[in-house]
Amino acid sequence: MKNLRAIHLPPDELPQRWYNIQPDLPAPLPPPLGDAQIQSLPNLMIGECLKQEFSNERWIDIPYEIQQLFLQAGRPRPLFRALNLEKALGTSARMYYKSEFFSPTGSHKVNTALAQCFYAVEQGFNRLTTETGAGQWGTALAYATSLVGLKCTVYWVRAVYNWKKDRRNLMELYGAEVFASPSDKTQAGLELYSKNPNHNGSLAIAISEGLEDSSRDPKAAYALGSVLNHVLMHQTIIGLETQKQFEIVDDYPDIVIACLGGGSNFGGFAIPFIGDALTKGKKTRFIAAQSQSAPNLQGKYAYDFADHAEKTPQLKMYTLGHQTDFPPIRGDGLRYHGCSPIISLLRNHGYIDTVAYPIDEKHVFESARKFMQAEGFIPAPESSYAVTCAIDEALKCKETGEEKVIAFNISGHGFLDIEGYRDVIGLK
Amino acid sequence: MKNLRAIHLPPDELPQRWYNIQPDLPAPLPPPLGDAQIQSLPNLMIGECLKQEFSNERWIDIPYEIQQLFLQAGRPRPLFRALNLEKALGTSARMYYKSEFFSPTGSHKVNTALAQCFYAVEQGFNRLTTETGAGQWGTALAYATSLVGLKCTVYWVRAVYNWKKDRRNLMELYGAEVFASPSDKTQAGLELYSKNPNHNGSLAIAISEGLEDSSRDPKAAYALGSVLNHVLMHQTIIGLETQKQFEIVDDYPDIVIACLGGGSNFGGFAIPFIGDALTKGKKTRFIAAQSQSAPNLQGKYAYDFADHAEKTPQLKMYTLGHQTDFPPIRGDGLRYHGCSPIISLLRNHGYIDTVAYPIDEKHVFESARKFMQAEGFIPAPESSYAVTCAIDEALKCKETGEEKVIAFNISGHGFLDIEGYRDVIGLK
Numbered sequence A, B: 001m002k003n004l005r006a007i008h009l010p011p012d013e014l015p016q017r018w019y020n021i022q023p024d025l026p027a028p029l030p031p032p033l034g035d036a037q038i039q040s041l042p043n044l045m046i047g048e049c050l051k052q053e054f055s056n057e058r059w060i061d062i063p064y065e066i067q068q069l070f071l072q073a074g075r076p077r078p079l080f081r082a083l084n085l086e087k088a089l090g091t092s093a094r095m096y097y098k099s100e101f102f103s104p105t106g107s108h109k110v111n112t113a114l115a116q117c118f119y120a121v122e123q124g125f126n127r128l129t130t131e132t133g134a135g136q137w138g139t140a141l142a143y144a145t146s147l148v149g150l151k152c153t154v155y156w157v158r159a160v161y162n163w164k165k166d167r168r169n170l171m172e173l174y175g176a177e178v179f180a181s182p183s184d185k186t187q188a189g190l191e192l193y194s195k196n197p198n199h200n201g202s203l204a205i206a207i208s209e210g211l212e213d214s215s216r217d218p219k220a221a222y223a224l225g226s227v228l229n230h231v232l233m234h235q236t237i238i239g240l241e242t243q244k245q246f247e248i249v250d251d252y253p254d255i256v257i258a259c260l261g262g263g264s265n266f267g268g269f270a271i272p273f274i275g276d277a278l279t280k281g282k283k284t285r286f287i288a289a290q291s292q293s294a295p296n297l298q299g300k301y302a303y304d305f306a307d308h309a310e311k312t313p314q315l316k317m318y319t320l321g322h323q324t325d326f327p328p329i330r331g332d333g334l335r336y337h338g339c340s341p342i343i344s345l346l347r348n349h350g351y352i353d354t355v356a357y358p359i360d361e362k363h364v365f366e367s368a369r370k371f372m373q374a375e376g377f378i379p380a381p382e383s384s385y386a387v388t389c390a391i392d393e394a395l396k397c398k399e400t401g402e403e404k405v406i407a408f409n410i411s412g413h414g415f416l417d418i419e420g421y422r423d424v425i426g427l428k
Helices: A035-044 A047-053 A064-072 A083-089 A110-122 A136-148 A165-173 A187-195 A203-216 A229-248 A264-280 A341-348 A362-375 A381-400 A415-426 B035-044 B047-053 B064-072 B083-089 B110-122 B136-148 B165-173 B187-195 B203-216 B229-248 B264-280 B341-348 B362-375 B381-400 B415-426
Strands: A017-019 A059-061 A079-081 A094-099 A127-132 A151-157 A177-181 A220-222 A255-259 A285-291 A300-305 A314-319 A352-357 A405-410 B017-019 B059-061 B079-081 B094-099 B127-132 B151-157 B177-181 B220-222 B255-259 B285-291 B300-305 B314-319 B352-357 B405-410
Touching: A017 A229, A017 A264, A035 A047, A035 A203, A047 A110, A047 A229, A064 A110, A064 A136, A079 A229, A083 A094, A083 A362, A083 A381, A094 A229, A094 A381, A110 A127, A110 A136, A110 A229, A127 A136, A127 A203, A136 A151, A136 A165, A136 B362, A151 A165, A151 A203, A165 A177, A165 A415, A165 B362, A165 B415, A177 A203, A187 A203, A203 A220, A229 A264, A229 A341, A229 A405, A255 A264, A255 A381, A264 A285, A264 A341, A264 A405, A285 A341, A285 A381, A300 A341, A314 A341, A341 A352, A352 A381, A362 A381, A362 A415, A362 B136, A362 B165, A381 A405, A415 B165, A415 B415, B017 B229, B017 B264, B035 B047, B035 B203, B047 B110, B047 B229, B064 B110, B064 B136, B079 B229, B083 B094, B083 B362, B083 B381, B094 B229, B094 B381, B110 B127, B110 B136, B110 B229, B127 B136, B127 B203, B136 B151, B136 B165, B151 B165, B151 B203, B165 B177, B165 B415, B177 B203, B187 B203, B203 B220, B229 B264, B229 B341, B229 B405, B255 B264, B255 B381, B264 B285, B264 B341, B264 B405, B285 B341, B285 B381, B300 B341, B314 B341, B341 B352, B352 B381, B362 B381, B362 B415, B381 B405
Parallel strands: A094 A405, A127 A151, A127 A220, A151 A177, A255 A285, A255 A405, A285 A352, B094 B405, B127 B151, B127 B220, B151 B177, B255 B285, B255 B405, B285 B352
Antiparallel strands: A017 A059, A079 A094, A300 A314, B017 B059, B079 B094, B300 B314
């Protein structure tokens, strides 16, 4: 049977090494700043992750146990040729999408969650703390801790916690304890909570609470879901699989597209292909799909804090300012002030293009509906930005007649975000 | 890398024929009764499906186009060895689960929806009508019609329509029109609707409306999601894949478990293995997991109508009576009065065991949570009945020390049913 449509990678072809792009970058990565903050890291973070953060090894072995966890999470995930969508658009482009929506919790975040949990167990921790905004990261960590037998504490921005009941219950079903932040569980939270128990909270406050909680408990570590080098490296499993899948069909992308908030999804999908561009002379174009709410790649390339409360080291990145407020959007995972240092450096050297879609998100959700009706899968709001960009590029090919190869990552499914579709598209 | 955990079937190993068990049954299938109803079928149903319904061919080719649709839907789906769950239970059993939860709409129902839609297009129809209760079938048909370019009309029991807003919007995003039933769109509906616009409706009324709608429109056919022979046959793709996956690991199930409402999920998973029992002397035990709300396999083996309004032919089946009311449960797909004629005949000849779990569903949802915390995937409420049965059987093995091989099908995911978990388990 001729099969152009679904490119499956056999489990024994699961990549066994992560790609660390640091030695291949066009310039050295500027080091983090802030002595006090940097000195606190070993007490807060998982040792192996901290080591990977500053590693210059090009390839880092994925331990056997993490490979097994990836298999259990359904990896490798299929790469689909979007034949129906191509036909619906009438484009001359060849479109391929990666199916991170098959993740157990609904997003790509599980890839680094599983890796971090394995290393945490190895180091003797019995609990991980974290913050979450949209909730995808909190869910992924709740899931991964459950699989390896760790406890999990999630501080969740109260404004989101209050209405995303299903997602909160999902974390709790995995056994996590989930607190609305600011909470009365930490000093940082209590100061705000005691003045106003209905305080909306912010990602910055939630980070402070998670850090404080972990710093008080020698058996706990703090886990991060985006921005940092080791997180992006764990996520390269997505792009490394995709490269092998393109080899199977003897094709190669001219354009690589992913949505970008902090950078872990974009980095995970694009970095292996960027490596080809840096070391093998490939002429691929890379586009980060963003929201006009927080188009951080259009900000300043400067040192900035990762959090509101200035507890983290400063990182050199494209930033809109760590104390800026951003208008709420449904693709909440794209609403962050700064972009990962690695992606920022590549952007600064001209390797990354960016597009930002309007805050009303109509174009984004309408594009997602077009994709659904052709291909059948419902993308997460964040992933719909990548879908939109891919469709827009395919329509440009339709005009020019170019047969470009467009690869895009669908970082998660939208089953828990149908309310967003309803509100934006105007369903009853 | 040693991989015992995730058994993937390559796409070119996708089964190319469905298994029709009719010629291998231990006795001929009793024919349907009711001249008037039987004569109306060719005007209502898709011709090829009607032909398959009464076919005695053991193997029926899956057309190339349907194979492509299966690939697009993510088939073949992995079979997982539940190593973590085995460890958590301390069982000597080997447990395997099939991942129908990777379906684009969330359940196994897409398998027959895609097949029926292909045949409907081939025959020149431009629209399909149907009823839905829990909503899984309506979603699957909305999805499949969208992919092949048919229109879709769903009559949905009003009591469920009113509160399952996300699922309704999902159908609408695929382009389906969805009416609360009884509606003002049909004579059958209008009679009830005009007396009470808030009438709760029933599956029987919704069937009547769908049938009437389709009978008035020569370009429309009525599509069925369970019970009938051709539906079960389309679903054998699940069990046929699973058989190949067991060959890959050189293992074979001693116990095959699936949940059973009308029979399409149970049949689709178990029938290929039942074929082995009938023709190759395999000694496998087959268990249908049901609810005490509607334990139809414990009913009478007799001729009965498939619907409340007696519009369908009578089928010989295990039935609790076609006008019986059943207490509501979260696993609403298991709340049906009758079991498919094929499964009923096999049950009558001693090939099928059954277990029915209490209506409070506590044991069922607690078992699902145990599964989630070990394996990471959230099962649909209906699928959780199969999970429960598998865990119970594994715990029996723990007592006896037997190394039985337990295979169970997880027919769908629970992302749209977290409310059920919340209510039954008692989360806030």
